[in-house]
Amino acid sequence: MPLSTNEKQARPASPGLFLVKKKDRVTRLKEAVQAATPGICTERALLWTEYFKDKANQSKHVYVQMAEALAHSQKNRSIAVHPGELIVGNYTSRRVGGLLFPELHGLVVMQDLFKFPNRETNPLEVSRLDQARLLSIAPFWATRMLAVKTCDSWLDTFSLVLNQLMGNYYIINEAAGISHIAPDYETLCRLGTDGIAAKAAKLQKQSLMDADKWYFYESVRIAAEGLAAFGERYAQLAGEMAERELDEDLAAELKGIAEVCSRVPRKGAKTFREALQSCFFAQIAINNESLDNSVCPGRMDHYLYPYYEKDLKAGLLTREEAKELAGAFSVKMSEIVPVFSKYITRTHGGFFNGQIVNVGGTHKNGKDSTNELTMIFLEVMDELRMRQPNYTARVHKNSPKEYLDKVYGILSKGANSPSIYNDEVIVPVLKQNGVKIGDARNYTPVGCVEPVAQGVSFSSTDAALFNTAIILELALNQGRRLGRVAQIGAKTKPVSQMTCIEDVQEAFEIQMFHGINRLLKDLQAIEIANAEYHPTPLSSMLLDGCLENGACSTRGGARYNFSGIQCVGLVDAGDSLAAIKQAVFEDKKLSMEELVEHLKNNLSDDRWRHYLLNMPKFGNDDPFADVWTAYALDVFKAALDGKTSTRGGKYTVGVYSVTLHEYWGTVVSALPNGRRNGESLSNGMSPSNGQDRKGPTAVLNSMNRIDYSKTDNGINFNIKFDANTVGSPAGCTAMKSIFSTYFKRGGMQAQINVLDPKVLIEARDNPEAYPHLLVRVSGYSAYFNDLTPAMKEEMIRRTSMGL
Template identity: 35%
Template sequence: MEKFHIANVPKTDRITHLVDNLYAKMPVIESARAKLITESYKATEDEPIITRRAKAFAHILHNIPIIIRDEELIVGSSTLAPRGCQTFPEYSFQWLEDELDTVATRTADPFYIAEETKAELREVHKYWKGKTTSELATSYMAPEAILAIDHNIFTPGNYFYNGVGHVTVKYEEVLAIGYEGIIAKAQKELDECNVGDGDYAKKSRFLEAVIMSCQAVIDYAHRYAELAEQMAYQCQDPTRKQELLQIASNCTRVPAKGARNFYEACQSFWFVQQLIQMESSGHSISPGRFDQYMYPYYKSDMEAGNLTREFAQELMDCIWVKLNDLNKCRDAASAEGFAGYSLFQNLIAGGQNKDGEDVTNDLSFMCIQASMHVHLPAPSLSVRVWNGSPHEFLIKAAELTRTGIGLPAYYNDEVIIPALQNRGLSLADAREYNIIGCVEPQKAGKTEGWHDAAFFNMCRPLEMVFSNGMDKGVKISVQTGDVTEMKTFDEFYEAYKKQMEYFISLLVNADNAIDVAHAERCPLPFLSCMVDDCLKRGKSVQEGGAVYNFTGPQGFGIANMADSLYAIRKLVYEEKKMTMEELKEALAWNYGKGIDAQSAADITTVVMKKLQENGIRVNEQTATAVMTAALGTEPSPEKKARFEEIHKMIEEVPKFGNDIPDVDYFARDVAYTYTKPLQKYMNPRGGHYQAGLYPVSANVPLGGQTGATPDGRYAHTPVADGVSPSAGKDVKGPTAAATSVSRLDHFIVSNGTLFNQKFHPSALAGREGLEKFVALIRGYFDQKGMHMQFNVVDRETLLDAQKHPEKYKHLVVRVAGYSALFTTLSRSLQDDIIRRTEQGF
């Protein structure tokens, strides 16, 4: 094993200044890209879509304003304003049009937008009516799928409104041969095409689009080289002048050609990372195994004496800052689910190579050090763990965890590698996996994974069992019978499975419709040139050009469903402490808490519909009065006492997360109701569906759309996140919770699982605390858990941050599969983090 030389390198003043400048103001929405792509599209309406995409990309890169910010060593910015964002009307625009006047004041991820920018975007949007991927996707969806979305069973909004992203490209190839080398590869394929070939028309146009896109990127870098030279000529500071001249030299060389040294490699990497996100509005563009593809340049420079460890660290720190500069604006509802301005750029360190040898190196340690220095949410740093991982590497990672930043996340090679092989990856490819976005494994440069394809709320189908497929007076699902007449638990459980299978089929329909729309209207030639085997197949990744093609929607609410079904089996069918009629009524009355505002609104909708069906035209105020007269706003005292008694009995039933095998293995079976039916489906790119069990942070807003559940959860409160136990229900310590979660079948969930834990800072104090922490991770992974991530912060700090946000501007916490500044999160999401069980050893 290679000897590690890394030592703690202090943070420079430059990094402090860059971070401070980055967060000095609210993020800004800019209109340059939207105007430029519209200009190009208007001029190319009679050309193939792949050609139009390439010409639009080139028009953007040739004309979008560029900037080099004070003290930057790595350059390339998508907006003039720090943390600003461009818009992407080709995917969707109506939500932004509707929210232009409220986006600056909303609770989650607000953006400043100037009145002039609003006017420019409103003008741009006129062109895009009827031309977006979102509109085309809707036209392809089955009416039943649209109905399920409207009733909050699942949401495919991520790719419905935006680009896909969720990919890691062949950074190492760009570093090695540059885009001139990729142009040469594309030209070779084009030269070998025969005009008589059946696929000549589309393949030749695709390859031409690749060449055009790569040349545009080279031109864009040269614009930065010219700007740096101009700034150097005007600069009076000799040190900064030399820095600007070096930047100019770098941008003249890369990414056109292969990098010759570590600095050029860093700059080349950044152009790739930035411009993939300029081409489309996808997020989770993940750098992947940065410590592997960058290491040859670092090692060569160090051995030749051309690089100091201190400067190498500063360059990496600069990249870490730049990763936080990228941003995007989502619709208000999605912003609640992705709160924290996150782009989920997952960068992973450590692990094995294709031959099964550990390849942790100096850069692996420096990645951790960079996150310590910038102390920002991006990149979403991860580490790979297996029995060959150096112990001191894990201790270094634990030191970062101890800072409370929520980084890194930990991933188990011993589970992920076979899980990917089970999906058809070769052993060599599976061993070289990286993580995309939150927690999703894939092989870089070969995969179009469509990870994070939809959020599926596993609690809502249970509501459909109780309502016999009805929601707000509308039949939205299969009717599985009157729940009060189900004589056995198996009959009840079978009804739930039928509801699940029906809605999973609709989720697939919606995802496939969106998939087809992206292929038809937004193929991406620039992205595709860095994914195998697009050049040889002559197809973009959106059309099936990748070697591996998947769709990975995620289910959440596992703990709620396991605890709910276990309680029903025990209290209704085994011990008969309550009837199904009583439970159904208790759920309807929210365990005696009465009809809250959301439930009242739902019932009012039903009342209005029923009255109108009988020819009685009423307004909402009248319908509310009818509802109140019929039901009241709370149950009778006798009913309320019984509902509270039912709730108490449910609370006393054993819960998932406490190392109780009977409960845990039942949870495993409940998870199968989502993971097994899903994998039988195919997507339009010829790939299989694969399940994930993680919510991002959608467990909070989508929990707000869910009624009371039989695990004792009150209506419209968050559901459990990922595969974690329900908040506050894991009362027997961290190892018991980890053992319970490990009993789920992580091998079948090849799109990733998410296990959150929260520790009091005292638990990781000193070397002893770090050793215990690493032992916990290894113990969980020995039991075949897939993933762990942690918040290390005390409850009092979080509560004080809610009261005095101005004192905690740099407080970073782990939300779901990502970290975010705590004060930027919505209040409901902050409360959800505070509610999580605080563990100690």
């Protein structure tokens, strides 16, 4: 049954529970979170159902429905203040838990309902009672979930769902709701929800009654009030706990929590602690509003610094106390995990969430913005090394030496965070897409690697991922998979008639355009469904432009609107084209027909396989190979150029794969680069595993041959170093030197794993010995133990570089 609004809140009540030594507070909070067993929280799904089952709500405007449903959930869900906390708030009813969204992709996820507790990868606790409760709401949502509303018939719905489950050609993440945003938390801290609601009310008075604009403003007012009331619930709870607490010091701490939560997020934040708390309440609520994926606080060292500086000068805060608060905030962000089915885990493995906190960079005027809070966050990420937040760092030509030394020092010690982003490339890329220079300089990565102007962009940066490697397979078999008869792609020339590399290129280009058009047709139907049936008023009120335009972000209300399409298997396609060019048309060692026959046999002849593996490969400073990867990127971009989303923004090109490169490796047939079916594709922009044979400088030289003005949605470039070679001061200096050169020569991004190869093997074989070994996967961090067995092997197979 749905939860009653009168059900009791979960709240620790024993006096003395808050006995925490101050110097150990963050460590103890970390240990408590890491010791908690992840599970499924049913409350959001049940409360959402309770609201929509009420007939009084069913005739309301969809904007009002969404705002009221969220407010209803925030008002009636369980809350708790855990021992030792300074920043409070719970994503779910569990200490570490995940949410279900029955109106979006929840019913698809529920196919694993009875498997979650015992599955090998990412098990999640869920009680028999909760399983029964979730089953009871399934019939209600079966005819109301987003996929049903997207399609005209049950046959189309079945086709869409099946395509998403199989996901052989592309995955549309917007089918599960739109996320991947960096909200305007700076304005929330400055104005508070009352200030934002007042602005909405003023604009509402200028709108026609019962017009969409009027209802949008009404929904913003409801969402703002719901968020404010959510914070006040914690104020009441902490106050009640303080009254029961016998220890005076701990009672004072609880009273401090109550005081902070009584003011924020309703009123503008006055202190550093209030600003952090306000951000975290909003972070929880936005993750509950739509898909709980990659809601990013972004540039916290930048917009929170005035609060830190003011408190420091007033004697209200010390540096160590600020670090403790930042640490407590960071730990809280690890309390959410995604609820993914077996199929979705293939795409987003390792409890992916992608809540990015970014440090460094510049002010809007172009001057360096690093400050003491930047250094504090760097220390926190080094000392905590948790799966969340996804920490990133910006660098530019005027980044201070102290800052760069700290970033590379942390990485050389094996923190594997932060990933690094080059302002000298990214700011011009954003500007070329129409982003004003001040907004471009205020960018933050979102999700995995995607740069957006913070607080002003609704970029849906992970709208879809596209299997580029399979496009080459279709090009070599007239639009069919090798060994199959179904016509999936366009009808192109048979290989028997391909007499030059240009014939292969022509087929590749035709298949690419056909595949992209097919993807966009499905994606745009989902975009429309999200706008009509699942608007997001809370997110919209924290994205500049939506209030001014009187339009939800799902309808293009934000100042900037883009949608990111990810190119997966790019390097495999480029290396394969290079192999065809050399092996068939230059060396003439075999014909196109003979090559395709070997591919159909999965390169079972080792002699020919090794011959193809030894063809030139991207990542070895070989211009012949590198130009073909650049060409494959050009074709992908050309297929998207000129296409716009239903929100009016362009489709942008990303080159990252999350964990799809491993799954799609089991889908794509053998390729001319020597890769067999079943072997992983390349991860993001990185060279294929084991094919970068000439060391890190050669890899970086190849990377510098790519024109990153064409990857406006970002890249992930993974590179792994042997901890035995870079862990020393000399190794750190060498690493800093080669990456400084890489960025000066136009590199866009890098994420550096520093690992002992033996440790990865030991962690695979004895997982209990390394429960929280943090690794960079593909734009995000995860505990090695949380990866699928296949992804663990893929991490091990990545080339381990020395310096």
